Amino acid sequence: MLFDKFQTMADFQAELAEREVVPFGAVTEQILSSTEGVVEGRRVILAGTNNYMGLSFDPRCIAAAQAAAARWGTGTTGSRLANGSFAEHEALEQEIAQFYAVGHAIVFSTGYAATMGMCSTLAGPGDVILLDADSHASIYAGVKLSDADIIRYKHNDPDDLAKRMRRLGDRAGQALIIAEGIYSMLGDVAPLKEIAAVKREYGGYLLVDEAHSMGVLGDTGRGAAQAAGVEADVDFTVGTFSKSLGSIGGYCVSQHPELEAIRFCIKAYIFTASSSPSIIASTREALRIIVSEPERRRRVWDNASRLYDGLKALGLPVGPTASPVVAVEMVDRSRTIDCWKALMEAGVYVNLVIPPASPSSNFLLRNSVSAAHSNEQIDTIISAYADLKAAGLFEPAQAA
Amino acid sequence: MTDYQEYLGFLYSALASQNKKNIELTESTHLVADIGLSSLEVMEFIEKIEDHFDITIPLNILPDVNTIGELAKKVRELNP
Ligand SMILES: Cc1ncc(COP(=O)(O)O)c(C=O)c1O
Numbered sequence: 239m240l241f242d243k244f245q246t247m248a249d250f251q252a253e254l255a256e257r258e259v260v261p262f263g264a265v266t267e268q269i270l271s272s273t274e275g276v277v278e279g280r281r282v283i284l285a286g287t288n289n290y291m292g293l294s295f296d297p298r299c300i301a302a303a304q305a306a307a308a309r310w311g312t313g314t315t316g317s318r319l320a321n322g323s324f325a326e327h328e329a330l331e332q333e334i335a336q337f338y339a340v341g342h343a344i345v346f347s348t349g350y351a352a353t354m355g356m357c358s359t360l361a362g363p364g365d366v367i368l369l370d371a372d373s374h375a376s377i378y379a380g381v382k383l384s385d386a387d388i389i390r391y392k393h394n395d396p397d398d399l400a401k402r403m404r405r406l407g408d409r410a411g412q413a414l415i416i417a418e419g420i421y422s423m424l425g426d427v428a429p430l431k432e433i434a435a436v437k438r439e440y441g442g443y444l445l446v447d448e449a450h451s452m453g454v455l456g457d458t459g460r461g462a463a464q465a466a467g468v469e470a471d472v473d474f475t476v477g478t479f480s481k482s483l484g485s486i487g488g489y490c491v492s493q494h495p496e497l498e499a500i501r502f503c504i505k506a507y508i509f510t511a512s513s514s515p516s517i518i519a520s521t522r523e524a525l526r527i528i529v530s531e532p533e534r535r536r537r538v539w540d541n542a543s544r545l546y547d548g549l550k551a552l553g554l555p556v557g558p559t560a561s562p563v564v565a566v567e568m569v570d571r572s573r574t575i576d577c578w579k580a581l582m583e584a585g586v587y588v589n590l591v592i593p594p595a596s597p598s599s600n601f602l603l604r605n606s607v608s609a610a611h612s613n614e615q616i617d618t619i620i621s622a623y624a625d626l627k628a629a630g631l632f633e634p635a636q637a638a
Numbered sequence: 639m640t641d642y643q644e645y646l647g648f649l650y651s652a653l654a655s656q657n658k659k660n661i662e663l664t665e666s667t668h669l670v671a672d673i674g675l676s677s678l679e680v681m682e683f684i685e686k687i688e689d690h691f692d693i694t695i696p697l698n699i700l701p702d703v704n705t706i707g708e709l710a711k712k713v714r715e716l717n718p
Contacts, residue, residue: 366696387696390681405694599678 259579262590271295272484272610277587283615285605286589288422290562291453291534292610293527294484299520303485306519314512318345319502322512330518333525334489338460338475342497344490346506347513349478350376352488353447355506356476358383360445361414368402368442369416370394370428372597377416377447386414393597394421396432403440411441419451419462423596423604425563427455430463434471445474453482453528454562459535479517483524487513537609538562541616545607548620552627565591566603566623568632574601577631584622640691640717645710652686653706665707693717 254260260278268276272295273284293299306326316322327345335343346352357380361367365386369377372393381388389406392398403410415437417428430446437444448461456464459482463472473494479487490497501507528534539562546560555567568574571592578590581603591602605619626632650663656679657663661672669675675683684695695713703709 382698385698387694388698389694389696402694405688405692 254575257575257579259575259582264582264587269295273608273612273615275587278582280582280585282582282585282587283611283618285586285607285611285619287608288450288481288606289484289608289610290450290538290606291482291484291524291528292538292608293482293524296484296524296527298527299484299523302523303516303520307514307516310515312516313514316511317508318512319508324512324515324518326515326518326522327512330522330525331489333522335491337458337525337529338469338491340475340491340493342492342495344497344501344504344507345513345518346488346490347510348486349449349476349480349488351506351510352476352478352490353377353449354380354383355504356445356474356490357381357414357416358506359500359504360384360443360474361386366406366409366413367416368399368413370418372421372423373416374418374422374447374449375595377418381416394426394428396429396436399433400436400439403436403442406440413440413442415442415444417444417446419446419448419455420561420563421597422450422563423591423602424557424565424567425450425561425606426557426559427451427462427465427561430466430468430472434463434466434468437471443473444471445476446472448475448477450481450563452477454535454538459528459532479521479524482528483521485517485521485524487517487521534609538607541607541609541611541613544613544616545605545619548616549605549623552620552624554623554627554632562607564605564607566605567596567598568601568603571601573631574603577603577626580626580629580631581622584625586619586622640714642710642714645687645691645713646706648687648690649706649710652683652690656683663706665705665710667706668704669706669709670704687713691717 264278266275266277272289272292275282275284310324314322314324331343331345335341346355353376357377361384363385367381367386368389368391369381370393371390389402391402406413417433420427446463451461453459455462463469474490474492476490479485542562543560546556546564549556549564556564581588589604591604593599596602653663656675657673659674688695699712703712
């Protein structure tokens with residue numbers, strides 16, 4: 239039957255309903271600030287957003303959005319290729335190119351469209367794409383659509399990438415290598431210095447998705463490539479406005495003038511309406527703010543270390559280094575759901591991540607910090623975990 | 639240069655440790671339906687083949703490959 243393949247999900251939903259938890263699509267009834275809301279009737283600290291710079295509620299961004307809605311209307315009702323390119327979109331493209339100090343930029347309606355669109359369009363039949371095994375779903379979706387030959391390299395493993403580039407022989411020079419800056423689920427940073435070195439040795443093109451690292455890493459917030467000092471080796475940078483910039487939309491920037499021709503070959507750019515002017519206006523304002531207020535970057539890292547050190551001190555299985563994404567890895571699904579529910583009851587709203595969204599067969603309690611979290615909020619999150627631990631929720635589950 | 643039989647022979651030996659149901663392996667044995675390999679195990683198995691022969695097996699060939707024989711044939715095709 240057509241619906242058979244959805245049965246596992248239906249069963250899982252039934253199980254969650256029986257246990258009275260709504261980790262997927264829990265409804266936020268009220269937003270009190272960029273770090274607090276009322277979710278499913280409870281006042282909670284938002285500890286699973288991607289609001290790294292804390293800008294989703296910035297009065298300057300809100301005012302810019304309001305003014306743009308009044309001036310340009312609520313939507314463009316058309317594609318960038320047709321009637322949907324307003325002066326706002328063009329201005330943002332210039333500003334994001336300037337921010338990256340490159341000549342060319344494309345603004346997309348979502349980050350997913352940016353990544354999926356670039357990955358599906360750059361390489362085609364007969365080309366080769368090498369992607370990190372833990373790549374985001376938008377990358378997997380894109381490369382699948384490309385009809386190129388697809389090769390996975392081991393997560394964050396430049397030696398494995400090099401081995402695979404060597405095996406390609408002459409084809410390596412045309413290959414598209416894909417990596418992310420910060421990986422969204424575990425918060426680990428790609429070894430871009432080493433990956434760029436592989437590209438220099440074997441040739442090819444490098445695309446980096448800085449979705450979670452833009453704003454967060456690098457001297458001026460351009461991301462992991464800037465932090466690693468290898469921006470000159472990156473052919474295409476893609477990213478999103480939905481995380482550090484607190485709005486929605488995506489971008490691709492490049493030093494290659496060919497990007498202007500590529501633009502009109504990307505279906506995810508052509509066959510979808512452009513962003514509302516209000517969204518573009520708040521994004522422009524947010525970009526100005528992250529440039530003029532670099533202290534936000536320091537703040538998000540202070541919060542990251544505070545949370546990471548706190549959870550680590552409790553003996554919880556967090557990743558190898560601190561990062562604005564701090565994930566607690568769990569083996570048992572049922573235990574993870576219990577923990578998520580208990581955290582929610584303690585007023586801490588984190589992400590529950592299940593395979594295949596998590597990179598292994600493990601389950602995750604994914605916490606993420608914002609520059610806007612206060613020390614007290616971070617400490618509340620840590621103490622909620624401490625209570626869970628005291629209640630024995632992190633002990634290995636008994637076999638049924 | 640590696641011929642079909644040689645690939646086949648390697649596939650049988652490489653699958654031995656993953657053949658938990660201990661079924662007889664033939665060219666028509668289905669990797670997922672018969673042996674019960676999970677998607678992760680398929681990836682591990684593919685990597686074993688790649689490393690052994692120092693070749694590349696792109697992911698996009700997998701939807702067309704179900705049995706051990708089909709895989710040996712495909713790998714042979716990719717590395718003439
Ligand atoms: C690596 C990566 N790329 C792309 C996206 C898609 O971005 P958006 O949610 O803004 O569409 C995300 C996040 O969801 C991501 O983590």
